[in-house]
Every structure is written in structure tokens, then in C-alpha cells.
Amino acid sequence: MIQFDREHQVFKIDTPHTSYVMGVVSGKYLSHIYYGNYIKTCDMGYLLDLGTDFLQEASLDEGEKVTLLDRLPFEYSFAGIGDFRQSCLEVVSSEGQRGVELVYDSYEMISGKPELTGLPAAFGGGAETLKITLKDPALKLRVVLSYSVFADSDALMRSCQVINDGTEDVFLERVLSACLDLGEGDYETIALHGSWARERHMERQAAGYGTYLVESKRGISSHQSHPFLALVSPDCTQEHGEVYAMNFVYSGNFFASAEKNQFGAFRMAMGIHPDGFCWKLAAGESFQAPEAVIVYSDAGLDKMTHIFHDLYRDHLIRQQWVYKRRPVLINNWEATYFDFDHKKLLAIAKEAADNGIEMLVMDDGWFGKRDRDDSSLGDWTVNETKLGDSLESLVSQVNALGVKFGIWFEPEMISPDSSLYREHPDWALQIQGREGSQARNQYVLDFSRPDVVEYIYQSVAAVLRSANIEYIKWDMNRPLTDAASAYLTKEQQGEVFHRHVLAVYALQERLLAEFPGLLLENCTSGGGRFDPGMLYYSPQIWCSDDTDAIERLTIQEGTALLYPLSTIGAHVSDCPNHTVGRVTPFATRAAVAMAGTFGYELDITKISQEDRAQIAAQVKTYQENIDLIQQGDYYRIASYQKNKRYDCYEVVSKDRKKAVVVFVQVLAEANMHGHILRLKGLNPEGRYRINGKCFSGDALMQAGLLVKRPWGDFQAEVITLMEEE
Numbered sequence: 147m148i149q150f151d152r153e154h155q156v157f158k159i160d161t162p163h164t165s166y167v168m169g170v171v172s173g174k175y176l177s178h179i180y181y182g183n184y185i186k187t188c189d190m191g192y193l194l195d196l197g198t199d200f201l202q203e204a205s206l207d208e209g210e211k212v213t214l215l216d217r218l219p220f221e222y223s224f225a226g227i228g229d230f231r232q233s234c235l236e237v238v239s240s241e242g243q244r245g246v247e248l249v250y251d252s253y254e255m256i257s258g259k260p261e262l263t264g265l266p267a268a269f270g271g272g273a274e275t276l277k278i279t280l281k282d283p284a285l286k287l288r289v290v291l292s293y294s295v296f297a298d299s300d301a302l303m304r305s306c307q308v309i310n311d312g313t314e315d316v317f318l319e320r321v322l323s324a325c326l327d328l329g330e331g332d333y334e335t336i337a338l339h340g341s342w343a344r345e346r347h348m349e350r351q352a353a354g355y356g357t358y359l360v361e362s363k364r365g366i367s368s369h370q371s372h373p374f375l376a377l378v379s380p381d382c383t384q385e386h387g388e389v390y391a392m393n394f395v396y397s398g399n400f401f402a403s404a405e406k407n408q409f410g411a412f413r414m415a416m417g418i419h420p421d422g423f424c425w426k427l428a429a430g431e432s433f434q435a436p437e438a439v440i441v442y443s444d445a446g447l448d449k450m451t452h453i454f455h456d457l458y459r460d461h462l463i464r465q466q467w468v469y470k471r472r473p474v475l476i477n478n479w480e481a482t483y484f485d486f487d488h489k490k491l492l493a494i495a496k497e498a499a500d501n502g503i504e505m506l507v508m509d510d511g512w513f514g515k516r517d518r519d520d521s522s523l524g525d526w527t528v529n530e531t532k533l534g535d536s537l538e539s540l541v542s543q544v545n546a547l548g549v550k551f552g553i554w555f556e557p558e559m560i561s562p563d564s565s566l567y568r569e570h571p572d573w574a575l576q577i578q579g580r581e582g583s584q585a586r587n588q589y590v591l592d593f594s595r596p597d598v599v600e601y602i603y604q605s606v607a608a609v610l611r612s613a614n615i616e617y618i619k620w621d622m623n624r625p626l627t628d629a630a631s632a633y634l635t636k637e638q639q640g641e642v643f644h645r646h647v648l649a650v651y652a653l654q655e656r657l658l659a660e661f662p663g664l665l666l667e668n669c670t671s672g673g674g675r676f677d678p679g680m681l682y683y684s685p686q687i688w689c690s691d692d693t694d695a696i697e698r699l700t701i702q703e704g705t706a707l708l709y710p711l712s713t714i715g716a717h718v719s720d721c722p723n724h725t726v727g728r729v730t731p732f733a734t735r736a737a738v739a740m741a742g743t744f745g746y747e748l749d750i751t752k753i754s755q756e757d758r759a760q761i762a763a764q765v766k767t768y769q770e771n772i773d774l775i776q777q778g779d780y781y782r783i784a785s786y787q788k789n790k791r792y793d794c795y796e797v798v799s800k801d802r803k804k805a806v807v808v809f810v811q812v813l814a815e816a817n818m819h820g821h822i823l824r825l826k827g828l829n830p831e832g833r834y835r836i837n838g839k840c841f842s843g844d845a846l847m848q849a850g851l852l853v854k855r856p857w858g859d860f861q862a863e864v865i866t867l868m869e870e871e
């Protein structure tokens with residue numbers, strides 16, 4: 147529900163359990179008042195009384211304007227005229243002068259949630275939106291802040307649009323999507339950092355004076371950092387304490403900051419990274435900033451996780467896919483790398499079919515003359531000589547085995563050794579007079595060019611039209627550098643990064659429109675673009691190139707902090723693991739891959755008979771639990787990242803009748819008692835059957851479940867709980 151108290155000029159946005167309150171100070175500045183647990187009354191304008199302690203030295207008196215602007219908690223901060231904290235908006239006028247001042251103008255309440263043109267955003271029924279217009283009369287700029295909530299969610303969605311109502315061009319050098327001025331407090335930050343094959347490791351640290359920044363300037367949301375930032379109370383645990391979290395529905399350069407100012411007050415901010423960004427906004431044009439999702443929890447990280455998971459399942463992932471059983475797939479990358487032909491693929495498909503696997507994915511190496519990673523990106527024609535067959539014939543033979551067929555593309559790239567590059571060297575991003583920097587022997591295509599995007603669309607669509615292809619793995623294997631375009635004007639070069647992201651979104655949208663049944667799995671050298679923006683197009687994302695069961699515990703813990711298990715691409719691979727060389731039991735690899743969209747990535751025709759014999763039962767266990775895993779509430783019970791010994795998570799069905807607990811003992815220890823796992827989310831009155839024995843829900847949650855220590859390192863146990871009728 148959204149309310150406006152006209153007398154006190156206060157807006158209040160309620161979700162089922164939270165309230166978000168802001169007000170207009172002396173008819174001029176839109177100021178933040180409160181965000182936290184639900185409050186009935188709207189009358190909180192007294193918190194912005196300029197006579198109060200907090201603001202006593204400031205006033206609207208022009209003689210102390212800077213003093214006021216530098217301490218007022220703003221809803222959308224602006225740079226250049228007195229607020230020295232992180233700003234949301236920085237504008238340069240046609241005269242090259244920097245400075246913007248946003249003054250409250252009007253508001254509008256809308257039933258529903260308008261789309262953000264060209265951008266992914268939460269959608270669905272039961273929404274309400276508040277639009278607040280701020281204006282800069284000198285620049286003739288209008289800024290429309292947008293706040294949306296859904297009746298069934300405690301998340302708040304924010305974005306903003308900047309409109310040039312003047313007659314001159316202006317240049318937007320920073321347009322963040324949201325800030326949150328929390329006031330004085332004691333907080334710690336939680337962020338997800340990483341690297342290739344080590345994505346989304348959680349890090350928590352005290353938040354001191356100054357600015358803590360989480361950012362990507364790589365053109366992708368990145369392996370290295372993640373578009374998420376939380377401020378938590380120092381006593382915050384999985385179950386207790388306060389959390390203020392922001393997650394960005396965007397897949398490119400981002401900026402997320404937590405700043406403690408001179409008064410000990412905190413400001414969080416999130417948006418497109420201002421570095422390398424400058425958007426020319428011509429007279430009459432508008433710029434739409436992406437959406438930021440804001441979540442408050444008064445009961446620790448589990449509650450925050452549930453709010454994100456439910457929001458993404460119910461309002462971000464396409465409903466056609468979100469609860470649909472995804473096929474258990476086998477991917478040939480770690481099985482064959484570039485060395486395969488139709489016979490090899492058919493042999494894998496045959497063995498896969500015999501073991502209940504439902505889809506074969508043909509990974510990199512099927513096009514152009516690509517036998518290594520140094521050629522052919524851009525030449526999306528099937529290499530029939532290498533395959534020894536046409537694609538259509540191969541797909542029909544795979545389908546005849548009862549197996550679906552999927553294929554790999556890397557549409558945003560161009561190899562210097564490709565017909566495409568020889569024909570169109572100017573289609574790669576490059577700085578005039580400078581040789582472009584290669585990564586994985588490739589350049590990035592200039593997606594600000596409509597001809598490039600059209601060519602790529604037609605290339606990908608032609609392959610899809612030629613055979614019964616039901617899945618695409620959309621890969622992206624290098625960051626953007628040399629971000630200059632021969633197509634854009636001099637004044638638009640700062641638009642390259644954002645235009646790239648917009649073009650990727652438009653391409654994926656167009657593909658899904660032409661091929662509505664297509665299952666898309668995004669991938670970026672593993673999990674380099676695992677973000678809510680990509681989730682809007684693909685219900686699952688390859689989580690990491692690191693398929694080692696033990697490394698995956700930490701990666702998947704960080705990923706599941708925000709994203710439902712149904713989105714996390716997880717496969718059983720061969721050992722010694724190709725990334726770290728570790729040998730883990732086949733059963734453990736399957737138990738860990740169950741926390742995601744289960745699949746295999748190994749040569750099923752070559753692995754030991756002992757391992758192969760387990761596959762059919764593993765697939766069956768996954769299929770028996772797939773509804774629970776896709777739809778249930780996820781709880782973190784123990785974290786290997788923290789205790790360095792064992793890991794445990796639990797998923798409980800919404801009706802609390804069924805649960806699955808996955809426990810992994812990483813290192814065995816001598817002469818120790820069994821583990822007590824205090825379960826969560828069960829019915830305290832209920833009785834649950836585990837391995838033929840019955841336990842009360844209350845006891846399992848309060849006293850815990852006793853798990854005997856397994857013999858040996860890297861041992862896993864999958865425990866299912868069924869409530870007795």
C-alpha cells in the first residue's frame with residue numbers, strides 16, 4: 147500500500163512487513179525518513195524537522211545551504227552544489243559546467259508496475275507504483291523516481307528516469323538507480339567477491355568511516371564482484387539481526403557503495419558505474435536507469451534470502467520456466483573439449499539416454515573451423531566436415547534416442563581469425579589508432595551497431611531454425627576493453643558499455659519471442675554474469691567453471707544467498723577435477739550438484755563402471771526432489787566457508803510437509819562426536835520420518851538432527867524428511 151500524508155508531506159510505502167517513508171523538507175527536497183519494520187502511522191515528518199538536533203545547524207536559509215545539503219538524508223542525491231557524499235546524479239550542461247539540484251515537483255500513484263523499456267525488471271500482478279518527479283529548473287531536467295511493491299513480497303523495487311525538457315544537450319555522467327540514507331548506526335558490510343572459478347564468496351567486514359565500494363568496470367557484472375551489497379547489524383546471523391540489502395537488476399558495469407559520513411550516518415547507493423559512462427541526453431530525450439531491488443530483514447540472512455528467492459521466482463524469472471522441470475542434461479565440454487564428431491556425441495547421447503539423462507548439449511567447437519579457442523567466433527555456420535554430419539541429422543538421431551538437443555553460442559564475440567573479422571574489422575570494439583587487447587584470443591563485437599546486432603541475430607536464428615534445438619548455452623568469455631565504437635559519435639563514446647548490455651538484452655528478448663519454447667542458460671566463463679538482469683531472460687545460469695564438489699560448496703552458498711536453487715547451473719564432472727585436481731566420491735559430486743539445475747559434464751562412455759552405475763539412481767533422486775528444490779524455502783544450516791569442516795543446507799516445501807537436507811563432511815576428524823544439525827522451517831507440531839524413524843519437528847529444530855560422522859573425506863549425505871499425515 148502507498149500513502150501520501152498531504153498535511154505533513156510524507157510518503158509511506160508498505161509491504162506486508164515493512165514500511166519505507168520519505169518526506170518533502172520545507173516543500174523543496176525529497177528526504178529519506180525511515181525504512182524497516184511496518185509502522186502503521188504515516189506521521190513521521192517530525193524526523194525531518196529542521197529544528198531537531200540532527201539538523202539544528204542547518205536551515206533552508208540560503209546562507210547555510212551547503213550545511214543543510216551535506217547532512218540531509220536524501221532519497222536521490224545530486225552532485226555539485228553541496229552534498230559531498232556519494233551522489234546518484236551528476237550532470238554536465240551544454241556549457242561543460244557540472245552541477246544539478248533536484249527539487250520536489252509532484253507525485254503519481256499507479257496501480258501496477260510499468261515496464262522499464264529495454265531493461266529487465268520485476269513484473270507481475272498485485273503491484274503498486276509511486277512515481278515522484280523532481281526537477282532542476284536551471285537545467286530543465288526532470289527526474290522521475292519510481293518505487294514499486296508487490297502485495298506478496300517484502301522487496302522494494304527502485305529505478306529512475308531522467309528527461310531533458312530543455313533545448314540544449316546535457317551529459318549524464320552518473321545516473322545511479324537508488325540510494326538509501328540510513329542515518330547513524332553500527333553496521334557491517336556483506337558482499338560477494340571472487341574470480342574466475344571462485345565466484346561469489348561471501349565476505350563480511352566492519353563498515354568504517356569513508357566509502358566501501360563494490361564495483362565492476364569489466365562490462366559485465368563479473369566474477370570479481372557482484373551487484374549486491376548489504377549493511378547488517380553486528381549481531382546479524384542467519385536467523386537474527388537487521389539486514390539492508392541491495393541487488394541490481396543489471397548485467398554490466400555497476401557501482402554499489404556503503405558510505406559512513408562525518409556524522410556516523412550511512413548512505414548506500416547502487417547503479418550503473420559512473421567510470422567510463424557518459425550519456426548524451428539531447429533535448430526531449432530520456433534515459434532509463436535499471437532497477438535496484440532493496441530488501442530489509444529484521445531476522446537475519448535467512449529471511450533476506452527468502453525475500454529475494456520468492457521475488458525472483460514469482461516476479462523476475464519467466465513464469466513459463468520458473469517451476470517447470472528442467473531437463474537433466476549432459477554437456478560435452480569437460481568430456482571432449484574441442485575434440486568431437488557426431489559419432490562421439492551420439493555415443494554420449496546413447497549412454498546418457500540409457501541412464502535417464504534428458505538432454506545433450508553440444509558445447510564449443512561445432513562451427514567455422516574451431517578446433518581450439520583461437521578462431522571462428524562470429525562464423526556461426528556448422529562445421530559439417532568436423533561433425534561428419536549435418537546438424538539436422540545429428541539432432542534427429544539424438545532426438546530418436548529420446549534425448550533433447552542443446553547448443554552453445556558465444557554471440558557477443560569475434561575472433562581475429564574469422565571470416566567475419568576479415569570482412570568487417572570495424573565490427574570489433576577498438577580505439578582508433580590502437581591495436582585492440584585480445585583476451586582468450588578474441589575481441590568483443592561492437593553491439594552499439596545495429597548492423598552487427600542484426601547479423602548476430604540472423605546467424606543464431608538460422609541455426610535454431612535448421613534443427614530441433616531446445617536449449618542454448620549463451621556464453622561470453624572475456625571482459626569489455628577498448629570500449630570505443632567506430633559507429634557512435636565523439637560525444638557518445640561513453641555510451642558503449644551500457645549500449646552493449648542493452649543490445650544483449652534486446653537480442654535475448656528477440657530470440658525468446660521467435661523461439662518461445664527455447665530454454666536459455668546464460669554463462670560467462672562460468673558465472674561471470676550471474677545476476678538478476680540475466681535471470682530475467684534465462685531461468686538458469688552456469689554458476690562456475692569450477693565443478694569441484696568442495697569448491698562449489700562456497701560458490702553455491704554465496705550464489706544461493708540471493709538466487710533460488712532452480713537458477714544455479716550445477717553439474718557432476720569427472721575426477722581428478724579438471725580445475726583443481728581433487729578426487730571426490732561420485733556420490734558427493736551428485737549431492738552437491740543437486741543444489742541447482744542438475745546435470746553431467748563428463749564422458750559417460752569412459753568413466754568407471756562403478757560411477758556410471760550410480761547415474762540412473764542419482765537422476766531419479768534429483769527428479770524426485772526437483773519440485774522441492776525449485777520451489778521450497780532454502781536454509782543455510784552450516785557453512786564450510788566459515789567452519790572449514792562441513793557444510794549443510796536444507797530446503798523445506800512451502801507447506802512444510804517435505805524437506806531435504808544435504809550434508810557434506812569435507813575433512814574427516816578423529817575421535818569426534820557426531821554432528822548436531824539444527825534444522826529450520828519445519829512444522830514444530832509435526833512429526834517427520836527420516837530413514838524409517840520418526841522425529842518431532844520441534845526437536846529437530848531446537849535440539850537438532852544427529853548425523854553420524856562418515857568415514858573419510860568429502861563424504862555427503864542426502865537426508866529426506868516427510869511429515870507424517
Ligand code: GLA
Binds near residue numbers: 509510519554672
Ligand atoms: C566457457 C564456459 C565453459 C565452456 C567454454 C567453451 O569457459 O564457461 O563451460 O562452455 O567456455 O569454450
